[in-house]
Each structure stands twice: as C-alpha cells, then as structure tokens.
Amino acid sequence: MSxxxxxxxxxxxxxxALEAMLIDKGIMTTEAVDRLAEIYEREVGPQLxxxxxxxxxxDPEFRQRLLSDATAACAELxxxxxxxxxxxxxxxxxxxxxxxxxxLCSCYPWPVLGLPPNWYKDPTYRSRIVREPRTMLRxxxxxxIPDTVEIQVWDSSSELRYWVLPLRPAGTDxxxxxxxxxLVTREAMIGTGVVAAPR
Amino acid sequence: MNGVHDLGGTDGFxxxxxxxxxxxxxxEWEKAAFAFFASGFRAGLYGVDAxxxxxERMHPAVYLTxxxxxxxxxxxEHYATAAxxxxxxxxxxxTRHYLDHPDAPLPERRDPELLAFVDAAVQHGAxxxxxxxxxxxxxxxxxxxxxxxxxxxxxxxxxxxxxxTGRIVMAHGAYIFPDSAGNGGGEDPQHVYTVRxxxxxxxxxxxxxxxxxxxxxxxxxxxxxxxxxxAA
Numbered sequence: 001m002s003x004x005x006x007x008x009x010x011x012x013x014x015x016x017a018l019e020a021m022l023i024d025k026g027i028m029t030t031e032a033v034d035r036l037a038e039i040y041e042r043e044v045g046p047q048l049x050x051x052x053x054x055x056x057x058x059d060p061e062f063r064q065r066l067l068s069d070a071t072a073a074c075a076e077l078x079x080x081x082x083x084x085x086x087x088x089x090x091x092x093x094x095x096x097x098x099x100x101x102x103x104l105c106s107c108y109p110w111p112v113l114g115l116p117p118n119w120y121k122d123p124t125y126r127s128r129i130v131r132e133p134r135t136m137l138r139x140x141x142x143x144x145i146p147d148t149v150e151i152q153v154w155d156s157s158s159e160l161r162y163w164v165l166p167l168r169p170a171g172t173d174x175x176x177x178x179x180x181x182x183l184v185t186r187e188a189m190i191g192t193g194v195v196a197a198p199r
Numbered sequence: 200m201n202g203v204h205d206l207g208g209t210d211g212f213x214x215x216x217x218x219x220x221x222x223x224x225x226x227e228w229e230k231a232a233f234a235f236f237a238s239g240f241r242a243g244l245y246g247v248d249a250x251x252x253x254x255e256r257m258h259p260a261v262y263l264t265x266x267x268x269x270x271x272x273x274x275x276e277h278y279a280t281a282a283x284x285x286x287x288x289x290x291x292x293x294t295r296h297y298l299d300h301p302d303a304p305l306p307e308r309r310d311p312e313l314l315a316f317v318d319a320a321v322q323h324g325a326x327x328x329x330x331x332x333x334x335x336x337x338x339x340x341x342x343x344x345x346x347x348x349x350x351x352x353x354x355x356x357x358x359x360x361x362x363x364t365g366r367i368v369m370a371h372g373a374y375i376f377p378d379s380a381g382n383g384g385g386e387d388p389q390h391v392y393t394v395r396x397x398x399x400x401x402x403x404x405x406x407x408x409x410x411x412x413x414x415x416x417x418x419x420x421x422x423x424x425x426x427x428x429x430a431a
Contacts, residue, residue: 003258009298011269012228016305017293018276019231021285023306027242030305032313033234039321040233041223085324086371103207103357105251106267111324115233118225119217121267127209130359130401134408140215151411155207157355158391158416159247159327159374 040115048079049112049163050184054177056089057168066165067091074112084111084161090154091165092191097145099137099191100154100162101129107156109163113189120190130155141192164189169197201349201358203259208359208402225266232268235275240325241316244278247325248381252353253277329388331373335419337392341367342425345394345417353381356421364425365396368414376418389418 006014022028052074056063066073070087074080080087087109090098102108103126108116119125128136133151137143145151154162166188172180175198187193224230239245245253253274254262262270279285297303337343347362355377371391379387393414398407 003260005261005264006269008226008228009301010294011266011272012226013297013301014276014290014294015228015231015272016297016301017290018235018272018279018285020293020297020305021290022235022238022279023308025284026308026310027244027284028234028238029308029310029313031309032238032317033231035314035317036234036237036321037224037230039317044321045223080324081322082320082324085326086328088369103359104205104355105254115223117217117221118267119215122212122215123206123209123263124212124215127206127212130207130413131210132408133411136215147410149410151408153411153413155357155413155415157357158371158418160371160391160393160416 040110044081044111045114046112046184046186046189047181048077048114049109049186049189050181051177052077052079052112053165053184053189054181056165057180058177063091063165070163079111081111083107084109086159087112087161087163089165090152090162090191092167092194094149094167096150096152097191098152098154098162098164099129099133100156100164101126102156103127103130104155104157107159107161109161112163113186117186129153137192141187143193164191166191166193166195169195171197200255200351200353202255203262204255205357205359207357229266229268232271235271237317237320238313239275239278241313241320242284244275244282244284246375246380247327248353248375248377249278249383250274251377252381255353327375328371329373329375329386331388331390333373333390335370335390335392337367337370337390337419337422337424339367339370343367343392343394343417343422344425345421346423350378352378354378355416355418357415359401360394360396360415360417363396363400365394365400365415367392368395369393371416374418376420378418378420389420391416391418392422393417394422 056066066089070089106121133153188195254270257273344364345360373388374391376387376389396413398411
C-alpha cells in the first residue's frame with residue numbers, strides 16, 4: 001500500500017499505462033473511453049433531472065407517481081439507467097428541506113444529475129453535511145434554511161439513489177415546462193441550493 | 200473496516216471548495232479512469248461492492264488527498280493485478296515510458312461489442328435488487344438499533360450510526376449484501392431499510408443541530424430491535 005502522493009503527471013502516466021495494458025488484454029478500447037465521456041459530457045446531466053422536476057411542477061398526477069416510484073416515473077420520460085436503477089425522490093415543502101450525500105463514497109443519481117461535481121465527492125462535504133447541515137448550507141453554500149424548517153439529510157449508503165424535488169418558486173405560474181426546467185439547478189436537486197424565481 | 204473513507208461526522212476538513220466552471224472531466228486521464236469501471240465490470244474483475252472495497256484499500260493519507268478518480272485507478276489496479284490480468288512490473292515499466300513520453304500513443308483495438316455494452320449499461324444499469332424468499336424481519340415504524348461492532352473488510356455500516364437507534368421509514372426489498380459481495384463472497388441478498396435518526400441521537404444533545412434528522416440505509420443484518428427505553 002503506497003503512501004506516496006502522486007503528481008498529476010504521474011497519475012496520468014499510470015492511468016495511460018494501465019489503459020494500454022487493458023487494451024492489450026482485450027478489456028478496454030479508447031473508443032469505449034471516448035463514448036463514455038461523450039455520454040456524460042453531452043447526453044446525461046442535470047438537464048434531465050430538471051426536465052423531471054418541471055414535469056412534476058406542472059402535472060400533479062406525474063408528481064404523485066414520481067414521489068411513489070421515481071424510477072418508473074422517470075422512465076416515462078425515457079430517463080433512467082446506470083446508478084439510478086432504484087431512485088427515490090424527496091419533496092421539499094415549506095416545512096421540510098432535503099439534502100443528499102454519500103459519506104462512504106460518492107453515490108449519486110447519474111441518470112438525472114450526471115456525474116457528481118468534485119465537491120460532492122470530497123471529504124469536506126461528506127464529513128460535515130451529516131453533522132451540521134444547517135450550518136454548512138449557510139456557511140458553504142449561502143443557503144439560509146429557517147430554523148422552523150426541518151432539515152432531512154439522506155446518506156446514500158445502499159443502492160437506492162435519492163434526489164430532491166425542490167420547491168417551485170413563486171411568480172412562475174405563467175411559465176411553461178421548458179421555461180421552468182431552465183430554472184432548475186443541479187444544486188437544487190442535491191439540496192445544497194434552491195430554485196430562484198426568474199428575474 | 201474502520202477506514203478513512205467512512206467520513207460521516209469527521210471534523211476539521213474546512214469549507215467546501217466549489218468550481219462553478221468545473222468540466223465533467225478535469226483531465227484526459229480522468230476519462231480513462233472513469234471508463235475502467237465499466238470495462239473491468241464487463242471483464243468480470245469485480246462488482247460494484249468489490250470495486251468500492253478496492254478504493255477503501257488505499258492508504259488513508261493518499262485517499263484523503265488524491266483526486267477522486269485516482270481512487271478508481273487504485274481499485275482496478277488492485278483487482279487486475281490480483282486476477283493476474285496485469286503484471287505489476289510491466290505496469291511500472293509502462294508508466295515510466297508514458298512519464299517520459301506523455302504523448303506516446305495507446306495500442307489500437309476495436310471492440311464493437313464493448314461499445315454496445317457501454318451504451319446498454321448506461322441505459323439499463325446493473326440493478327442490485329434481488330428476489331428473495333426470506334420474509335423481512337422488520338417493518339416501517341419499527342424502532343431499531345444498529346449493531347455496534349467493527350467488522351473487518353468491506354461494510355456499509357458507517358461508524359457514525361453504529362450503536363444508534365432510529366425508526367424505519369422505508370422498506371425496499373432485498374439487495375446484494377455488500378458485506379458479502381464486497382469481500383469476495385456471493386450476493387447473499389438481504390432486506391434493505393431506510394432508518395431515520397434524530398440529530399441528537401447521532402451527535403448528542405449538546406452539539407447536535409436542532410430540528411433535523413439523518414436517514415441512513417441499512418441491510419437487515421446491520422440492525423436489531425431497539426431495547427425498551429431507547430431513543431425514539
């Protein structure tokens with residue numbers, strides 16, 4: 001077990017060497033690397049979760065289906081798959097705010113949010129969000145949750161993948177689904193943010 | 200194992216650093232490291248539980264200070280070496296080669312079936328839910344205590360919930376048991392429940408934030424019925 005902290009150049013060389021060996025062994029190809037990168041850079045990202053949120057805000061029956069079986073409801077929109085095989089959506093209300101984490105690794109609902117940002121995977125977030133979420137949301141994310149609102153943290157320790165249905169902001173009654181989806185941020189679906197009303 | 204990866208409740212890491220313009224992959228090597236997982240999974244080198252166990256074998260100091268995808272590198276390197284798929288000496292030699300010649304090309308190979316696998320895996324996933332004949336021993340509403348022990352090897356029983364009492368709020372059916380599958384064993388499916396813990400139960404009434412709870416998913420062997428008089 002090496003205790004050496006490697007430089008970026010060293011890690012890059014080691015990854016390339018391992019990649020070369022796995023290509024030789026018939027396990028990998030550079031095409032597969034490119035295809036996976038393309039999927040998560042261009043196709044699967046938080047715009048998909050935003051689409052689900054906007055649908056839930058505008059279609060009460062869909063919202064009910066989403067809250068009772070998120071995987072099936074997302075599948076209605078053609079959304080689902082790897083690291084979202086069993087999803088659970090948590091609805092924020094005026095009384096309850098939800099926020100997700102994975103203290104043990106980096107579990108995250110890929111089909112609706114894409115790959116997690118680095119801060120979600122870093123020790124800082126994972127260590128503290130379960131211990132003092134209200135303080136952390138205020139200090140690190142600029143998100144003030146009133147003391148009267150309960151904060152519920154969801155630690156993704158199993159293969160269930162949690163994510164957040166944020167509150168619909170006031171003043172958006174005349175917006176259509178696409179315009180609503182454009183307001184929804186990744187952080188609002190993690191719970192480290194909320195959806196702001198359009199200016 | 201009581202590993203450093205088990206971060207919940209650890210103090211002292213300072214504030215979160217966010218880069219609003221962060222790309223999905225910050226370097227080319229991160230793309231390859233990300234692709235290791237799916238490729239090695241298809242080659243039968245590990246399942247997701249064993250893959251996590253591989254990351255947990257990193258030295259704690261390196262785990263805490265390295266970019267996340269370096270954890271993935273560590274895991275596939277561990278399993279590919281253990282399976283005899285790669286020779287460690289050759290890996291060292293080829294690493295030196297690419298250090299000296301960063302732009303040296305990779306071997307060329309085509310594998311349409313791997314490409315099809317990648318697309319299918321992303322689209323359909325790899326469900327960990329399993330049918331079982333075993334009836335669940337607990338129900339929603341039950342008050343349960345997480346067994347307070349320190350198993351060696353891979354487990355998802357985080358330290359900050361061990362010995363703590365909470366209420367089951369969801370029952371999910373049976374899933375692959377990480378404490379078996381992550382340690383070289385079979386799938387051994389076990390029922391999974393979501394347990395709600397009051398902040399004060401986890402952190403003590405003096406330091407816990409008011410008006411909050413933490414939910415943590417447990418496999419059935421992690422919990423026992425709470426004793427009378429335990430925290431609600």
